[in-house]
Structure formats: C-alpha cells, structure tokens
Amino acid sequence: MQISPSVLSNAQVRLDPLVEAHREALRPLAQEIELWALTSLRGDGEHFDAWFNLMLESTQGGSQISHQVTDLGTGQVVGHTAFLSIVPEHARLEIGWTWYGAPARGTKVNPACKHLLMERAFGCGAERVELKTHHRNLRSQAAMTKMGATREGTLRRHLKCWTGEWRDTVWFSVLKDEWPDVKAGLEARLGA
Numbered sequence: 001m002q003i004s005p006s007v008l009s010n011a012q013v014r015l016d017p018l019v020e021a022h023r024e025a026l027r028p029l030a031q032e033i034e035l036w037a038l039t040s041l042r043g044d045g046e047h048f049d050a051w052f053n054l055m056l057e058s059t060q061g062g063s064q065i066s067h068q069v070t071d072l073g074t075g076q077v078v079g080h081t082a083f084l085s086i087v088p089e090h091a092r093l094e095i096g097w098t099w100y101g102a103p104a105r106g107t108k109v110n111p112a113c114k115h116l117l118m119e120r121a122f123g124c125g126a127e128r129v130e131l132k133t134h135h136r137n138l139r140s141q142a143a144m145t146k147m148g149a150t151r152e153g154t155l156r157r158h159l160k161c162w163t164g165e166w167r168d169t170v171w172f173s174v175l176k177d178e179w180p181d182v183k184a185g186l187e188a189r190l191g192a
Helices: 020-026 045-061 109-123 138-147 176-191
Strands: 013-017 065-071 076-087 092-100 128-134 150-160 166-175
Touching (some): 020 065, 045 076, 065 109, 128 138, 166 176
Antiparallel strands (some): 076 092
C-alpha cells in the first residue's frame, strides 16, 4: 500500500491536504468545546494552535494525512478529517480526527467524506480501514454502524483524555472485500 497526500472531491465535498493556509479557516470551527469533550487532545481556544501544529507536522512528516473539509454546496470550510496510523507493510490505515462544525453535522458531509477517504485508501492498496471512537461517543458509533463498518470490540482503558478521564476505545473496520457493499450504501445515501 502506498498513499500520499492528494486533493479528493466529489459532488458534496472537497478534502484538501492540510497546509498552513488552512489554520485560520479551521480556527473558528474548532472553538466549540463539545467537539473535544471525548478526545485525547484538546483543540479549542488556546489549545487550537498546538493541535493544528501537530496535525500539520504529522502530515508533513508522512505519519498521517490531514484534510481540511469544504462543503461544496455552501463553499464553506466545515471541518477536518485524516488518514492516520498508516502502516503500509500491513496494508492498513485509520480514518480519524474527524470533526465538523455544527451546520455540517447530520448532513451528507460525513458520508461524502468517508466515501472519498475509503475509495482513496482501497484504491491505494489498503486491505483494512480502521475507525475508532470513545465508548461514550454514541453519535460516532451510530454513524460507523450506519455506514456499514463492522464493530470489532472495545479496548478498555485504552487512552487518557485531556480531561483526565480514561477512554475505552470502540473499534470498527471495513475490509477490502466489504468495501463494494459499504460503497454502495454510501452512494445510496448520497444520492437520496
């Protein structure tokens, strides 16, 4: 598996590999503290620059590929998503650090992003795409289930959140041979 930063787009969204010029467009969207309530790192307020710097450095260093998300229907920047935990020798990667400003939640933005990211991952030779979330993030778990990802289990006391709380991490995945069915489901949702 070989994957590199690339602009990804469809009728609903455009995903641009993260660059410094994206900082100020994402900053106001990240100010909603609820976005960070269940994360290991905080990115609102005074914490935004450190979070953004980590995403940018990780992208430039090749350990992840962060994207700024633009809703093509409105022309507005609406959030962030990334490929991370990229392991070429085992043909797997994770989709994560996904968050959207309030106006984009519950719209076609998330399924459109997941469609683009998985299409890219499997097109680049991935055998497995992983997704994970906090055990209390029921909205995220519901979205992964609705998408057709397989719930694999929970790693107990897996990560410590910035709040000091221990997070049990709920894992989901989509395998290469499952992708055609997941893709068809996402395309049906996007066409509806």
